[in-house]
Amino acid sequence: MTAPNPSPPADLSVEQVQQRLRQQLSPIGDTEHIDLRQARDRVLAQDVVSPISVPPHDNSAMDGYAFDGACLASGGPVALKVVGTALAGKAWTQALQLGECVKIMTGAIMPTGLDTVVPLELTTSGADTVQFDASQLKTGANRRRKGEDLMAGQPALRAGQRVTPAALGLLASLGLQTLTVYRPLRVAYFSTGDEILSLGQAPREGAVYDSNRYTLTGLLARMGVEVIDMGVVPDQPAAMHAAFDTATREADAIVTSGGVSMGDADHTRAIMAQMGDVNFWRVAMRPGRPMAFGQLRSAADKKAWLFGLPGNPVAAMVTFLIFVRPALQRLMGYEAPAPVLLQARCTEPIRKRPGRTEYPRGIVERDTQGQLSVRTTGPQGSGLLNSMVQANGLMVLNHEQGDIAVGDRVEVMLFDGVI
Structure with a gap:
């Protein structure tokens, strides 16, 4: 037997x-030292600590006039004497008296003792004066503070992060020319x-x-x-x-x-x-x-x-x-975030057996109410490669989930950025 x-x-x-x-x-652990220009999409092998503060000093967020915000206390019309101009890359170093201001360009260092900027479009100008309504501003308006983006000594990026175009810009703003990345x-x-x-x-x-x-x-x-x-x-x-x-x-x-x-x-x-x-x-x-x-x-x-x-x-x-x-x-050493799953209303019934996870190919659109909806690409055979061309995402029907009715909400993983 x-x-x-x-x-x-x-x-x-x-x-x-x-x-x-x-x-x-x-x-894998193997690393290499590369130039920042070759670092796009590479994975950092160690933390990047900022050697400087960004921005490195208080500066103006827009073109306008910098002044001491204490003069806003009156809440009414303000008239200030314009005594000079602060340019980006060239600091104004002279002391100002009460009732004086300087014309300032975006990115220029805020002169000592000045903490507020009134935008040009809110002012009217005379020969050497500028007027505006104090009720339109608060003390500290339109000033970027030193280290507002990043303070010196703080981690700018962590090991395991991918160097995106935005990260390239951040690293360049710190003056860094090389990085240690995984090969x-x-x-x-x-x-x-x-x-x-x-x-x-x-x-x-x-x-x-x-x-x-x-x-x-x-x-x-x-x-x-x-x-x-x-x-x-x-x-x-x-x-x-x-x-x-x-x-x-x-x-x-x-x-x-x-x-x-x-x-x-x-x-x-x-x-x-x-x-x-x-x-x-x-x-x-x-x-x-x-x-x-x-x-x-x-x-x-x-x-x-x-x-x-x-x-x-x-x-x-x-x-x-x-x-x-x-x-x-x-x-690769990449600490990738979990995929973001969207919720979409299913526009057709789908038979689903509990006890397995299913990934129908889906077409995600916005309906007439502006809400996300999803439908399948049709037959779902595993050899139908054309269905992956038609689809813009996968429905994610979870392990214990049963049949899907019209109008039910389902999770969708979009292909954008993946395929």
Whole structure:
């Protein structure tokens, strides 16, 4: 009598997979010192402490006249004598008497004893006087204080932050020319399977052109990693082993598509298991279910993290966005904020089985009332790549959620800035 087949392991929830990835991954640690002009989108490896205050002195927020705000106490008409002009980059150093003011340009240092600026458009001028209504201002108006943006000695940016264009400007305002950042992450990619055709090959029965190579390397390039494109690897043990060994030697991480399901014809799972400690997960999600994750070791004793994705085009992209992208960001040292999920009113019914997270492709629009609404792109098969082209986001139907009725609010993750 044969023993009964053991029950298959239960599917992992999306949250469980995300937690396991966070627990096992940490930044690669290698750093380099680069010029600020090359720093856009790089990840800071250490805190940047401001060497100066920004602004470095009290200055005028606009063109106008600087004066002592004590003269506003009357609350009525004010007339002041104009005794000179304070220009940006050239401080006014002479002392002023009560009832005097200086014409001042935006960014000019506030003269000693003066704390308020009246904008030009609120004044009328005589030969050497200026008049305005005190009721239109408060003491301290239109003055930028020293260190209002940042004080000397304070962290300007923290380790793990990405250097955005705004951050570049902030760092330049501190006079910093160089930064210490993590080196770029190196990620190898290849598709697997004898049925996969590279572009330029003649069509043949049962074969498909390799779309995953272009979607996934495109997503990787958007992240700012160094992509090692290894093309298509046939489903042959020797070729697979050689590809994994090369990728492990040259890259910090490896992304593959195809060959991680239970199909008997795939040698990918066996090679992965031979070369390292790899887990083959079934994830309670749609699209996407099979996924491999672990660490491979090359013949030269070099290690690399492996992310094996499903072969269906939409499943590969969604699995990348939900799991691989945040995992690679962690390896990059980037303390990425969680994706912002918007609430939108669903305009069609959607059947949803509790017990798995589903990601229908959605089109988000504003309805006639100005509120966000979302509808699916139509059929949601995991091979329908055109649906990802039509969509501008993914609906996020959570693990315990059931059917969606027309008018129900659902969460949406927009593609803008991701794809």
